[in-house]
Amino acid sequence: MGTGIRAEIRVDPDxxxxxxEASSGLxxxxxxxxxxxxxxxxxxxxEEFILESGGDPEASVELTEVFDYGAKRMYRFSRERGRGCPCEIVEVFDCPIVDLHSRDDSLYLVFHAADMDTLQETIVSLQDRFSEVDVRRLLRSEHDAPEANLVLLDRSRLTDRQxxxxETASSMGYFEHxxxxxxxxxxxxxxxxxxxxxEHLSAAQSKLMDAILDV
Structure with missing residues (x-):
């Protein structure tokens, strides 16, 4: 058995x-x-999804209401595959999506990648297709390692500038040897x-090290 990585990615699905579309409209x-x-x-x-009630959602496909929870309603739609949506791109890399929701015009996807190479390939494919792709959290596990050794990296600890x-330093190969x-x-x-x-690099690296070492 190998190691795996749990990732939460925010994408502007364009x-x-x-x-x-339905979520933003309401x-x-x-x-x-x-x-x-x-x-x-x-x-x-x-696909089926739940929205707060209070209006009729609109989207580029036909939506059917399938269940009324009172404060929330469930809708369903069907469409052809191959439109290049974020979910389909992630699934190409054999990464089943375990959690999915939309908020503030963005789609949030949680999935497990078999290894870091698979995760990097998935993120690069998303970045090639969509203008806004943000890695929100990464959780890496180790086989037979105690739970205390799991590492959670939360990018919200960093400022936008950091x-x-x-990202710029990494894309230019600053961290390579x-x-x-x-x-x-x-x-x-x-x-x-x-x-x-x-100064920015030192502050960012310090925050990431604090997260890794649980300081």
């Missing part, structure tokens, strides 16, 4: 998700999204001084 988050595929070649996908510094870019080159890309880059 008009590919009827659930986000100004209500969605809950308990369920997915299934039908047909001998799985050519269609069926995340930008880390040998380095793909030095501190001055990354700072120039960010439009800041080298000393300011070092």
């Amino acid at each position: 008009g590919t998700c009827p659930i986000v 100004g209500s988050p969605s809950y308990t999204i369920a997915r299934s595929v039908t047909g001998s070649t799985a050519e269609r996908v069926n 995340r930008e510094v880390l 040998p380095k793909g870019a030095n501190a001055g080159e990354v700072a120039d890309e960010l439009g800041i001084t080298t000393s300011t880059f070092s």
Whole structure:
């Protein structure tokens, strides 16, 4: 048995998700999204989701109300696969989605990747398709390791600027060996001084280390 990684990703689906359309139109988050595929070649996908009641949701597909919980209502829709929505991209990498909901015009997906390479490939594929992809949390497990050794990384501990510094440095190869870019080159890309880059990087790394060491 190997290690696995649980990831929570926020994606702006760019008009590919009827659930986000319906949720945004009513100004209500969605809950308990369920997915299934039908047909001998799985050519269609069926989805159900729950919204707060108080209006008729609209989306680019036909929505059918299937259950009334009183304060909430469940809706269902069916459509062809292959529209390139975030869920389909994640599932290409054999990563079943275990939790899915929409909030503030974004889709939040939780899934398990078999290893770091699979996770990186999944994130890169999402970034190639969508303009906004944010890794919110990562939880990495180790086989036969005690629960205390599980590592939770919560990106909300970082400021927007600290995340930008880390992402730019990583994309330019600053953390590689040998380095793909030095501190001055990354700072120039960010439009800041080298000393300011070092300060942001040090603060971000300190927060990540505190999370890893549970400080």
